[in-house]
Amino acid sequence: MNRKFLLLVLALVAIFNADNFAQKAPVYSWQNLPKIAQPSFKKDTFNITKFGAKPDGISLNTQSINKAIEECSQKGGGVVLVPQGIWLTGPVVMKSNVNLHLKKSATLLFSTDKSQYAIVEGFYEGKRAARNQSPISGTDLENVAITGQGIIDGNGDVWRAVNKNQLTDEQWKHKVASGGVLKDDGKVWYPSEQFKQASVGGKSMLLLDGKKPSDFQDMKDYLRPNLVVFTRCKKVLLDGITFQNSPAWCLHPLMSQDLTLRNLYVKNPEYAHNGDGMDIESCKNFLIENCTLDVGDDAICIKSGKDEEGRKRGMPTENGIIRNNTVYNGHGGFVVGSEMSGGARNIFVSDCTFMGTDKGLRFKSVRGRGGIVEHIYAKNIYMKDIAQEAIFFDMYYFVKFATDTPRDERPVVNEGTPIFRNMKFENIVCSGANKGVFVRGLPEMPIENIQLENLTLQSEIGAEFVDTKGISLKNVTFHANKTKPVISVVNSNSLTFDSVKYPTSTELLFSISGDRTKAIAVKNTDSKNTKNKVEFTDKASLNEFIFSEK
Known part of the structure; x- marks a missing residue:
């Protein structure tokens, strides 16, 4: 059989199977939530x-x-x-x-x-x-x-290490007196010398290269x-x-x-x-x-394995209802990632309150994870005293780079490229945050099709969008204290801002940056409260920005 013909047949079979699966898969919505036995x-x-x-x-x-x-x-x-x-x-x-x-x-x-x-x-x-x-x-x-x-x-x-700066002086004295050992600089308490050696030495607990659990006896105390x-x-x-x-x-x-x-x-x-x-x-x-x-880390977290191992497992976390919950302390109230290599989909979050968490709705990943996260819906979310961002997406989790490092690197998209898309968040109130919205995708894979509707966000900084596509904001009020700019857009495509409200006497409403920024539309938004409607930097084009007065 001709090789090209065979490849065509296989491609058609794959498309047929995918379409057939899509027809059989249940379609969930707020009116048709997943059923849990x-x-x-x-x-x-x-x-x-x-x-x-x-x-x-x-x-x-x-x-x-x-x-x-x-x-x-x-x-x-x-x-x-x-x-x-x-x-x-x-x-x-x-x-x-x-x-x-x-x-x-x-x-x-x-x-x-x-x-x-x-x-x-x-x-x-x-x-x-x-x-x-x-x-x-x-x-x-x-x-x-x-x-x-x-x-x-x-x-x-008795299992955990703790940093000195995480405790009061009295708590630290009590911890040291309880036993254990200190790091050489005196700033970390370890439960035992064995724990210290494993931690300081960066020993791995992963079962690689044919290792068995019994091979880890010399670092048992470290395996919490x-x-x-x-x-x-x-x-x-x-x-x-x-x-x-x-x-x-x-x-x-x-x-x-x-x-x-x-x-x-x-x-x-x-x-x-x-x-x-x-x-x-x-x-x-x-x-x-x-x-x-x-809690001491993420509160309600969705995961599905990490990197190649997670992709081979191929089991997404799916069909979930999360409602009527309260989170006090935590790195994030509701979180997806960063270990989400098997994907996540069809998750409905509603009627939750986050009080004093580091972030509110938190989505995180990095190159190499892979996985598709989509069809995540949130409504009626109420937040107070959020230390960092109320709504947060970042595809550079734990990646450190200087602020002046060029971010136009675009490696080839492969199985390790994470995909976050197709989500809607509505009826969200945040009373106090450092930043209302932060969305940062990858240049080679923007975060795509996120709808934000009926939001009232009181924060120091309004919103920032970097490497995004198809983001829409409708009926969003920013009570931003640091108002230059209220909204920043960097190298993003097809963004719509409909009925945006912001503080009076705002210095700058929009900052538009990057030569890859295209098709930014603003409508039903009054510009009379701002001294400067828009600023263009880093090769951004005026022709790609349409502002329709209210």
């Missing part, structure tokens, strides 16, 4: 005290709790009851058809004895890695839950576990519990389906390194509602 359980109850558990905070109850869970599952499932008290334990392994239920005033407290936690194969930031066994874990399960009004405490302080990890599970429910003080990420469902996280309080210290609240990774069909988070 719920677990159900028998009423049979297995009280952990019947298996020898003692609530004195001293007796180690690992064996008793796991025996109760095992027997419950073997007998067809039901409720494993944790009564009030402090129940000291090592790792708890969940089983199918078991609802671990903590009564009010019950605390499941995980042991500080690290020998209780075996080194196992896990994942670290989207890649296979050696980790200490999670305090709570479950793999290949179906119909599983952790419910009640109790507390699950990971005793994370996530508090709760469910891997390849179906129909998972977390409801009512306080999860706190995790060694690393707090809640980490991975490659799982039909998840419900409801009425949770997720709490980590502000100084907790990798102290994320919820990391939903490569999961399908999930609901996060009525939760409160106060």
Whole structure:
């Protein structure tokens, strides 16, 4: 068969399959949200005290709790009851058809004895890695839950390093007196000498080159576990519990389906390194509602693997509902990335409040990640005292370059090029931020088709768009204190600003920069409140800017 003809046939087959898949795939909207299947359980109850558990905070109850869970599952499932008290334990392994239920005033407290936690194969930031066994874990399960009004405490302080500048003087004195070792410059506290050597030496925990978990014994103390990890599970429910003080990420469902996280309080210290609240990774069909988070890193975060390993996994995080949640402290309120190489899509975020987070809606990636993030929708989002940006997109996550470095580099688009597109954010209020909107794509792959509608943003700086395409703002009010300019556009194409309001006596409304900037349209916007309507720099063309007075 002719090679060209064969290639044509294969291309047509690929197009047919893609179109066929598109027709079968469900189309979600605010009127047709994803459906999440719920677990159900028998009423049979297995009280952990019947298996020898003692609530004195001293007796180690690992064996008793796991025996109760095992027997419950073997007998067809039901409720494993944790009564009030402090129940000291090592790792708890969940089983199918078991609802671990903590009564009010019950605390499941995980042991500080690290020998209780075996080194196992896990994942670290989207890649296979050696980790200490999670305090709570479950793999290949179906119909599983952790419910009640109790507390699950990971005793994370014994696992984490902390910088001196993150603590008060009194807290630092207490930390140093508790044991551990200091970095040679005295500015970092480590839990142990082993942790220090692994950290300072930049040792990797990744399972590369045929390495096994047992090969990492010399850096065991450095392999901090996530508090709760469910891997390849179906129909998972977390409801009512306080999860706190995790060694690393707090809640980490991975490659799982039909998840419900409801009425949770997720709490980590502000100084907790990798102290994320919820990391939903490569999961399908999930609901996060009525939760409160106060954490040391990103709060509600969407992930799907990292770089080539994540792309080979090929499992996007998709079909999610996130509503009626409150975030107090965190690097971001709602976050996508940066480990999103498997993609993310069909996620609906609504009726959430972010109070004092570093960023509000946060999207981040970098060259080499790959992955497609699209069909993300947010509405009725309320923010206060945001330290940095209220709405943030950046494809240069953790990339450092001088401000005067030319940014016209355009490498060839390949499988490692991240794509962020097709999103709509509406009805958003921010009372206090450094910057209202920041969107920075890549020269070779602009961030595309982001609709911002009905926004009121009180911030020091208005908005900045760099390497974007098809961005539209409609009915947006900027209460920008530093008003030169209110809106900056750099090397962007096909941007529309409709009904923009801004402070009176504004020095400069628009700064248009870059010879790749094309088709910037402003309409239904009054220019009488600004001394200078627009400024053109760096080869930007007046012919590419159309301002239609209101």
